Each structure stands twice: as structure tokens, then as C-alpha cells.
């Protein structure tokens with residue numbers, strides 16, 4: 001987490017940095033700060049607890065001159081989110097400042113040694129230790145900044161993306177990365193640095209993604225040079241961005257989350273566009289083509305992910321086991337990597353990640369790769385770390401997702417998993433031609449069904465009004481709708497701060513039923529399908545305890561209407577696609593409840609969109 005930016009060129013740096021930080025705020029918003037080098041001599045550092053807008057208010061009236069600068073928006077790891085712990089952090093002599101995303105794991109040992117050598121520290125951060133370490137090496141070995149940085153990076157353990165400005169080398173921006181992402185934007189005689197491409201896109205489409213253990217040296221005169229931390233020259237590989245600027249704007253919606261919910265018909269269409277054709281009866285996932293045999297012959301498939309992406313993985317398990325008959329295990333990346341898992345060469349490990357940067361997912365993948373498995377990715381952000389380390393993969397093509405609570409990224413992940421399951425099932429002959437064709441037809445019809453469902457947004461808003469003051473909520477589902485209950489509960493928790501739990505409907509009897517009383521809203525997915533009768537019985541059990549039932553049902557259903565306080569109808573669809581449709585009312589309910597409770601929907605407290613720390 002944390003977002004970092006840098007600029008060197010002919011423009012005034014401050015507005016570029018502030019705009020860039022606003023775009024990166026999804027990565028953390030505990031504090032924000034900038035450092036500006038004015039006339040090559042004055043290093044002005046401004047930093048403030050709170051959001052980028054708080055920083056802007058603080059800076060008002062102060063000097064913002066300078067065509068070179070760096071900035072940071074923080075998600076606190078070491079030390080409270082206060083002004084002192086905000087980045088940039090300075091060396092002891094104040095001549096050099098640094099911004100950092102990541103964690104220096106051995107900072108404590110390094111700090112103790114530096115204190116022994118006379119260094120004093122102002123903050124509780126690991127970052128301040130790094131800048132002091134560079135300063136120490138620079139003066140001890142009488143080397144220039146790049147060499148001091150290179151030597152320092154060979155001493156630190158952990159993850160970093162850093163950018164440094166120094167009065168001693170006033171025409172340079174120096175950056176480095178390991179595990180945390182960093183992109184260099186190449187303009188005309190100007191350069192941008194950022195944690196992802198969103199702060200860069202409006203200035204240039206040409207970027208270089210730095211690789212782990214690389215140092216970028218950007219000089220006003222000599223331009224960009226890249227070396228490894230082992231001192232090897234690297235020739236920069238320029239990539240052209242395909243992202244559009246408009247995708248990063250709110251486009252008339254009150255919040256990014258609402259915009260992203262409404263983008264789902266388009267996003268889902270983009271996720272299958274060119275990859276399936278119902279008329280011609282085929283499905284193909286280009287980035288996985290080469291691995292089709294490995295997947296089809298896999299002993300088992302292991303899906304690793306975190307958060308909402310883990311829920312998508314759970315839906316994927318139902319799809320792949322049901323259609324393609326390959327055993328699937330779905331793992332929290334953070335648990336998987338630390339429990340000495342059994343990974344074999346004929347295992348296929350699939351990571352699911354919106355950002356493609358989640359530290360635990362990335363590390364679990366690397367581990368699986370080292371143990372000989374084929375590693376694949378279902379990722380949204382093009383060019384992200386996961387997409388680059390995997391053998392193959394498919395982009396979800398949801399477009400940039402800015403709201404911290406994931407919406408369109410989730411439904412496109414599930415869409416892609418459905419396609420993957422169909423593709424393998426076809427290859428393994430575990431699906432009848434009729435069912436295969438029916439699913440292709442259903443898939444193509446999905447965006448229109450979502451459009452229709454979104455027309456009920458106002459009604460869902462009315463329903464939200466009823467439950468906005470709840471203290472708890474229960475979400476129930478069965479089969480592939482069970483993960484949707486988990487996702488519904490997560491959405492409510494993260495943006496409205498109402499405690500919510502997702503449960504398999506039948507499992508409710510083994511505990512959560514004790515919580516049900518006349519104040520408890522119980523959201524149930526009760527769509528037509530093999531589990532329908534059983535779910536209706538579960539609804540009766542809730543009703544008997546006076547629970548308040550809000551049910552998602554198939555269009556035209558009458559049985560549930562009699563027992564539920566509210567029903568929300570979703571268009572009739574194949575069972576495989578119900579999880580996608582049923583997700584949408586839950587997204588809207590959480591959204592409206594959070595708005596009514598006055599919560600910051602796009603930037604919920606304590607959360608960040610991209611979790612690049614373990």
C-alpha cells in the first residue's frame with residue numbers, strides 16, 4: 001500500500017504531484033506529503049496527517065516552486081498515522097528526502113546500529129531508517145548517492161518502492177523497487193514516477209515498468225538510466241499504455257463505487273469480448289492457450305487470492321469442479337504461503353487479483369513457481385507484478401477500479417472463471433455440447449440482464465433506507481451463491497461499518513441462528529435452481545425467529561414474497577451466472593446504506609485498495 005509519485009521536468013512539480021497523489025489515494029489515505037526542490041537549493045517538505053486535500057489546505061500560501069519533487073500518500077504500517085510519521089522522510093542533515101512504499105523488515109536492527117553511530121530519529125517509521133542508512137553509507141564510504149543507495153539496498157530485507165531527492169544532486173530523481181510496484185513515465189524532456197500508471201496517463205503513454213532490484217536514475221540532461229542493485233546496466237523496455245483518462249474520472253456519479261457498479265454491463269462485455277462467440281460456438285482465452293493442456297490434465301487446481309478476489313475464487317471452485325471435474329482448492333494467499341503447503345509439478349496454481357500487486361498473493365505465487373507448479377493469473381491491472389511473473393493468464397478487462405470496495409473487478413473475475421471452467425470442460429469432454437452452447441448464449445446475454453437489473457437501483461435504495469440503522473446483518477446462500485453471501489457481508493462491513501456475516505444457509509442452524517431476533521436483517525439468495533426448496537425452508541427457519549428477510553429471487557417468484565419483508569428480483573439465468581447477478585443488489589444495498597450513514601464510500605476507514613504489505 002502507500003502511493004508514491006515523482007516528477008522532474010520543465011513544469012511546476014507541485015500540481016503534478018498533488019494530482020498524482022489524488023489518483024493514488026486508493027492505496028492509502030492516512031497522511032500525505034510532498035518535497036519540492038526549489039532552485040536546486042531549497043528543499044521544501046510539507047506533510048500532513050489525513051487526505052491529500054488536507055495537505056493542499058496546509059500548503060496554501062507556502063512556496064510551491066520547483067520543477068522537481070516527490071510525493072507520498074500513506075497507509076500506516078510502522079507508527080501512527082500522524083504528521084511526523086508522514087512521508088517524505090529526511091536524512092539527519094536534511095539534505096536528502098525519500099518516499100517509500102513497502103516494509104523494511106530488518107529496520108529495527110539497522111536502526112539500533114545507526115543510533116550507536118550517532119543518528120537520531122524523529123519518526124517511528126522504517127522509512128526514516130532507510131534514508132539514514134543511505135546517508136551513513138554515503139559519508140562513510142565517500143560515494144555518490146546512487147552508489148550509496150545501491151549499497152544500502154543490498155543491506156535491507158523487505159519490500160520497497162522508493163524515490164529520492166537530494167540537494168547534493170539537484171538535477172536527479174533516483175528511484176528503486178523490490179516487490180512494491182514503480183512505473184517511470186517518459187515525456188518530452190520530463191519524467192514521471194508513480195506506483196501505477198494512473199498519475200502518468202494524462203501526460204504520456206510511454207512507460208517503463210521497473211523490475212525488482214532495479215534502480216532508475218533520471219537526470220535532467222542525460223535522461224533515464226537503469227541499473228540493477230548488483231550494478232549491471234539494464235536497457236529500459238518501453239511499454240505503451242492503453243488506459244484512457246476518462247476511465248479515471250467519476251463521470252457524473254457521486255462516487256466511483258456507484259460508477260463502477262453501473263459499469264458492470266460494459267466491463268463484463270469487455271471481459272468476454274473476442275474470447276467467446278455463441279453463434280460460432282467457441283470460447284478461447286488467448287493468454288492461457290499455451291497452458292490449456294496443463295490445466296486440463298492438472299491433478300488439481302489451487303486458487304490463491306485475498307479479500308473479494310478470494311470470494312471470486314470460491315465461485316470458481318464450484319464452476320471448475322461442476323463443469324470440468326477437476327478438484328479445486330481455494331486458499332487465502334496469506335495462509336497458504338506460511339503453512340508449508342504441498343505443491344506438485346502437475347498442480348496448476350491460479351492467482352486472482354484486481355490490482356495484481358497484493359503482497360501475499362504475489363509471494364504465494366512465487367513460492368508455487370519455485371516448487372515447479374504452473375502459475376497463472378486472473379488479473380485486472382495490465383502490466384502489474386502478478387501479470388508479469390505468471391507463466392500465463394487472462395486480464396479481466398474491467399478497466400481501472402478506483403473505489404476501494406471491489407465491484408466490477410469481482411464480477412469480471414467470476415465471468416472469467418466461468419469461461420475458464422467452460423473452456424476446460426470442453427477440452428475434457430465433461431460438458432455436453434448442448435449445455436456448452438446454452439452457457440455461451442447465456443454469457444452473451446449477461447450484460448443486458450445486468451442492465452435490466454440496474455434499473456431497480458432506486459427500489460434497492462428504498463430497501464436500504466429500512467436497514468441503514470442495523471447493527472448486524474446476516475447473509476445466506478447455498479452452492480455457488482454461498483460465496484456471494486460472503487461477498488455481500490464483506491461489502492456491507494467495509495463501507496458502512498455494520499457488522500455482517502456470510503453463511504451457508506443450511507449451516508446457519510449451527511450457530512448464527514442464535515443471533516436472529518426482530519432486529520436482524522437476513523439477506524438470502526433464494527433463486528430458482530436445485531437448492532431452491534432447501535433455501536425456502538431456511539427462510540422459514542429465520543422467519544420463525546422473527547428475523548427480517550430480504551430475499552434475492554428469480555423474476556416472477558411468488559413463494560418467497562409471502563415470507564420476506566422485501567424481495568429483489570433478478571432476471572432468470574442459468575445457475576452458473578446467478579452468482580454474478582445476485583452480487584449486484586448486494587453491492588447497491590451496501591452502497592446506499594453507507595451513503596445514508598454518512599460513510600466515505602470510496603475510501604472507507606483503515607482500508608486500502610492495493611495491499612502491498614503482508
Ligand code: G6P
Pocket residue numbers: 306307308309310352353354355356357358361404405406607608609610611
Ligand atoms: C484489499 C481490497 C479488496 C481486495 C483485496 C485483494 O483488501 O480492499 O477490495 O479484494 O485487497 O486485492 P486484489 O487486488 O489482490 O484483488
